[in-house]
Amino acid sequence: MDPLFFLLFAFIAVACGVNVVLQKHPISSALSLVAVMASLAVLYLLQGAEFIAMAQMIVYAGAIMVLFIFVIMLLNAGTEETKGRSWMALIFGVPAIIGLLGSLAYFMQTGMPKLGEVKFGDWKGGGAYEVGYALFTQYLLPFEVTSVLILIAIVGAIVLARKELD
Amino acid sequence: MDPAQVLETLKHGAVPTAWYLALSAVLFVIGVAGFILRRNIITVFMCIELMLNAVNLSFIAFAHEHKQVAGHLFTFFVMVVAAAEAAVGLAIILTVFRNRSTLNIDEIESLKN
Amino acid sequence: MEFLVITGVKLALILFIFMTALAYLQWVERKVIAHVQVRMGPSRVGPHGLLQPLADVIKLITKEGVLPPHVNKFYYLAAPFFAVFMALISISIIPFGTDITIPAMVIAGKTFGPYKTMMELADINVGVLLILAVSSLGVYGIALAGWSSNNKYALLGGLRSSAQMISYELPMSLAIAAPLLTAGTLSLRAIADTQKGFYFGFLPHWAIFQFPAPQIFSFIIFMIAAFAETNRIPFDLPEAENELVAGFHVEYSSMSFAAFFMAEYANMVTVCSVATILFLGGWHPLFPESMGSNLVAPLLMAAVGSVCLYHGLNPARPFDRITLPVFAVVFFGMAGLLAFPPTVPIIMPIFWFTAKLLFLLFLFVWIRATLPRFRYDQLMGFAWKFLFPVALLNLLVTGFLVALVS
Numbered sequence: 001m002d003p004l005f006f007l008l009f010a011f012i013a014v015a016c017g018v019n020v021v022l023q024k025h026p027i028s029s030a031l032s033l034v035a036v037m038a039s040l041a042v043l044y045l046l047q048g049a050e051f052i053a054m055a056q057m058i059v060y061a062g063a064i065m066v067l068f069i070f071v072i073m074l075l076n077a078g079t080e081e082t083k084g085r086s087w088m089a090l091i092f093g094v095p096a097i098i099g100l101l102g103s104l105a106y107f108m109q110t111g112m113p114k115l116g117e118v119k120f121g122d123w124k125g126g127g128a129y130e131v132g133y134a135l136f137t138q139y140l141l142p143f144e145v146t147s148v149l150i151l152i153a154i155v156g157a158i159v160l161a162r163k164e165l166d
Numbered sequence: 167m168d169p170a171q172v173l174e175t176l177k178h179g180a181v182p183t184a185w186y187l188a189l190s191a192v193l194f195v196i197g198v199a200g201f202i203l204r205r206n207i208i209t210v211f212m213c214i215e216l217m218l219n220a221v222n223l224s225f226i227a228f229a230h231e232h233k234q235v236a237g238h239l240f241t242f243f244v245m246v247v248a249a250a251e252a253a254v255g256l257a258i259i260l261t262v263f264r265n266r267s268t269l270n271i272d273e274i275e276s277l278k279n
Numbered sequence: 280m281e282f283l284v285i286t287g288v289k290l291a292l293i294l295f296i297f298m299t300a301l302a303y304l305q306w307v308e309r310k311v312i313a314h315v316q317v318r319m320g321p322s323r324v325g326p327h328g329l330l331q332p333l334a335d336v337i338k339l340i341t342k343e344g345v346l347p348p349h350v351n352k353f354y355y356l357a358a359p360f361f362a363v364f365m366a367l368i369s370i371s372i373i374p375f376g377t378d379i380t381i382p383a384m385v386i387a388g389k390t391f392g393p394y395k396t397m398m399e400l401a402d403i404n405v406g407v408l409l410i411l412a413v414s415s416l417g418v419y420g421i422a423l424a425g426w427s428s429n430n431k432y433a434l435l436g437g438l439r440s441s442a443q444m445i446s447y448e449l450p451m452s453l454a455i456a457a458p459l460l461t462a463g464t465l466s467l468r469a470i471a472d473t474q475k476g477f478y479f480g481f482l483p484h485w486a487i488f489q490f491p492a493p494q495i496f497s498f499i500i501f502m503i504a505a506f507a508e509t510n511r512i513p514f515d516l517p518e519a520e521n522e523l524v525a526g527f528h529v530e531y532s533s534m535s536f537a538a539f540f541m542a543e544y545a546n547m548v549t550v551c552s553v554a555t556i557l558f559l560g561g562w563h564p565l566f567p568e569s570m571g572s573n574l575v576a577p578l579l580m581a582a583v584g585s586v587c588l589y590h591g592l593n594p595a596r597p598f599d600r601i602t603l604p605v606f607a608v609v610f611f612g613m614a615g616l617l618a619f620p621p622t623v624p625i626i627m628p629i630f631w632f633t634a635k636l637l638f639l640l641f642l643f644v645w646i647r648a649t650l651p652r653f654r655y656d657q658l659m660g661f662a663w664k665f666l667f668p669v670a671l672l673n674l675l676v677t678g679f680l681v682a683l684v685s
Contacts, residue, residue, distance in 0.1 A: 006181045010189045017193050020216060021200035026208045027354070027426065033212050034419070036193070040219055043186070047230040052238045054408035056222075059245045062415025063445060064215065064252045066422070070441045071256045072208055073426050073434060075263050108188055115187075116231055117180035125235050127404055128465050131242070134235045142239075146246045153250035160257035 002120050005046060009039040024079040026072045030065060037061045047118050049126040186227035193220035207262070207269050211255055218248050285396050293400065297370055301544045302332035308644045315648040326602035342533035347428075350530060354427035359531065359538035362420025366545035369413045372406045373552045374399040374468045376562050376628040397468070398629070406467040407459065410553055411452060414508055417546065418444040421510070424539070425527035436526030439516045439655065443507055446662040447514075451504035453670035457497040457677040458486040458557050467553075471561030480567065485560035492680040496673045498558040500666060502642070505550040507662070509543060511643055513650040516658055551639035552632075559635045562628035576630045577618040584610030 012035060019032035037060045044053035135143055197220060200213035222241045229237025263269060306321065306328065313320025321328030346352070376398035384390070403409060418441050425437020462470045476484040486494040507514040518526030528539045555561060564572035584607045591603030617626060653661070 002181050003176045017196040029209050049226050050405045052241050054405050057412035115183040119180035130235045139239050153253050157253040157257040
């Protein structure tokens with residue numbers, strides 16, 4: 001079942017990722033991005049990263065993207081007007097992209113070191129206990145530094161978004 | 167390839183780590199393309215988030231490859247930084263919109279020249 | 280194969296019971312509010328209005344679904360679907376009883392079983408986190424409904440809802456984190472099992488009484504945040520009817536309108552179940568079996584049955600002469616079933632779980648009938664200036680006490 005699930009959710013991720021770029025309205029882009037994040041969370045689960053998969057849903061899909069949608073709704077952002085796209089870009093761009101992707105695929109085939117395989121359930125080191133233990137022992141300093149970073153971000157966001165009082 | 171073999175692989179096989187890395191690369195490239203192509207500042211910002219997500223997938227894949235939890239922690243930190251970035255970035259977007267009432271990045275160019 | 284069949288049966292059973300319960304929750308709410316306000320409530324359809332949910336469902340299905348011309352069609356139609364989907368998904372990981380074993384049966388010459396199964400659809404390692412994730416995704420349904428309706432009241436409702444959900448998610452997560460410190464696991468079933476047993480032989484091991492750090496404050500904070508997360512009075516700002524007409528669902532009609540109500544009630548049941556498991560000991564009884572906890576359920580049913588019988592014999596209304604004795608017989612039958620020895624080990628955990636769940640749901644209805652609505656700035660100030668610091672302090676004290684003991 002592993003490859004089936006991988007292919008299904010990889011397809012959803014890529015299709016919605018393309019949709020993020022192609023959609024004209026920011027709300028559609030944002031919802032496509034939520035779908036990308038949800039399918040990535042499933043892919044994390046397939047690799048045994050239970051805690052990170054849930055954190056992905058809570059932090060990314062549940063908080064960051066809600067904030068995006070909130071701002072889009074608040075600013076009433078409309079569809080983006082397209083102008084200044086030349087057909088020359090299309091003519092030269094499409095072959096260039098195909099060539100790029102082709103060479104990328106070639107180098108991936110040949111130059112990639114031999115890596116292992118992922119089978120669901122063969123590594124259980126990504127549970128909440130393991131992540132928490134590493135976070136509070138080996139990575140304690142980065143963790144504390146991030147808390148300072150978040151504090152700075154909160155202060156910055158409030159200062160930036162505050163209406164001028166006078 | 168033999169169809170029966172393909173079916174067998176799909177049913178019981180394992181996924182090579184390289185597939186995850188390839189998916190991560192594809193998503194990253196989509197993010198870069200959106201970052202360059204789009205003009206709405208919010209969409210551009212979302213494309214940055216897409217790139218961060220793609221990188222996270224690589225981290226998780228390598229964590230599984232080396233059977234170490236460190237990759238998960240990097241992902242965790244990336245998430246935290248992304249949250250902070252979203253808060254500040256959206257505040258900046260709000261301020262810009264209040265001052266110029268546009269979200270088109272081509273029109274926000276007063277620092278040019 | 281066996282797994283699929285058992286899961287399918289459980290799925291069908293849970294879905295059927297849950298849907299019926301949601302429909303009747305509406306009836307209970309209307310009745311309770313009516314009695315709080317000294318009215319009768321629904322009483323025309325069926326005896327004591329018991330068929331009112333059915334009538335409501337028929338009315339909502341047969342109504343014409345109006346699609347306003349000015350809406351964004353795709354998101355307008357997708358939003359209620361999404362809201363219901365997210366509300367129903369989390370019930371699948373709620374455990375509501377211990378393991379049960381179905382003895383081996385011989386059907387048409389083949390032996391089936393014995394089957395051993397858990398009373399929930401799936402027990403996952405990160406259950407608590409999944410509940411949080413799903414509840415944080417629930418806001419998309421409301422926000423999208425508000426935005427796609429292209430109506431200023433609906434948009435205001437959607438904006439309020441997303442801001443409110445993000446704000447109250449924080450105290451809720453912090454309140455959940457505190458009992459997790461004593462439980463040491465994220466699986467809902469394992470959390471409930473850590474609350475088994477009694478102090479001094481009578482005080483239950485529930486998280487709100489637990490030894491190093493009683494979680495009573497976490498429980499209160501969780502319930503307050505739960506009211507806000509489910510958009511219930513006193514925090515029903517997204518649909519405040521006298522400010523925003525009906526908030527985010529002002530443009531909806533017929534089944535898509537009903538979908539939002541269903542989502543709200545399903546969310547209520549979910550948060551109450553989570554509160555029961557995290558703080559009130561899940562399916563573990565209030566006092567030990569040696570003091571007769573198994574007798575509570577049959578005695579309760581028998582008492583209700585006697586009251587029904589008494590009022591049936593001294594009827595206040597003509598039709599009570601027929602309906603109330605029927606109810607009495609039903610309740611006496613249930614009392615008998617609950618006291619029947621072979622079913623006791625299976626039914627008692629479910630009874631205690633349901634009793635706690637119903638108590639919390641009653642609390643929701645009671646508060647709806649009692650309290651007025653918050654003003655919007657009060658709502659935000661309450662979350663950020665009071666609830667969040669208190670939840671943080673509570674978590675700190677709990678962590679300190681747990682560290683001190685271990």
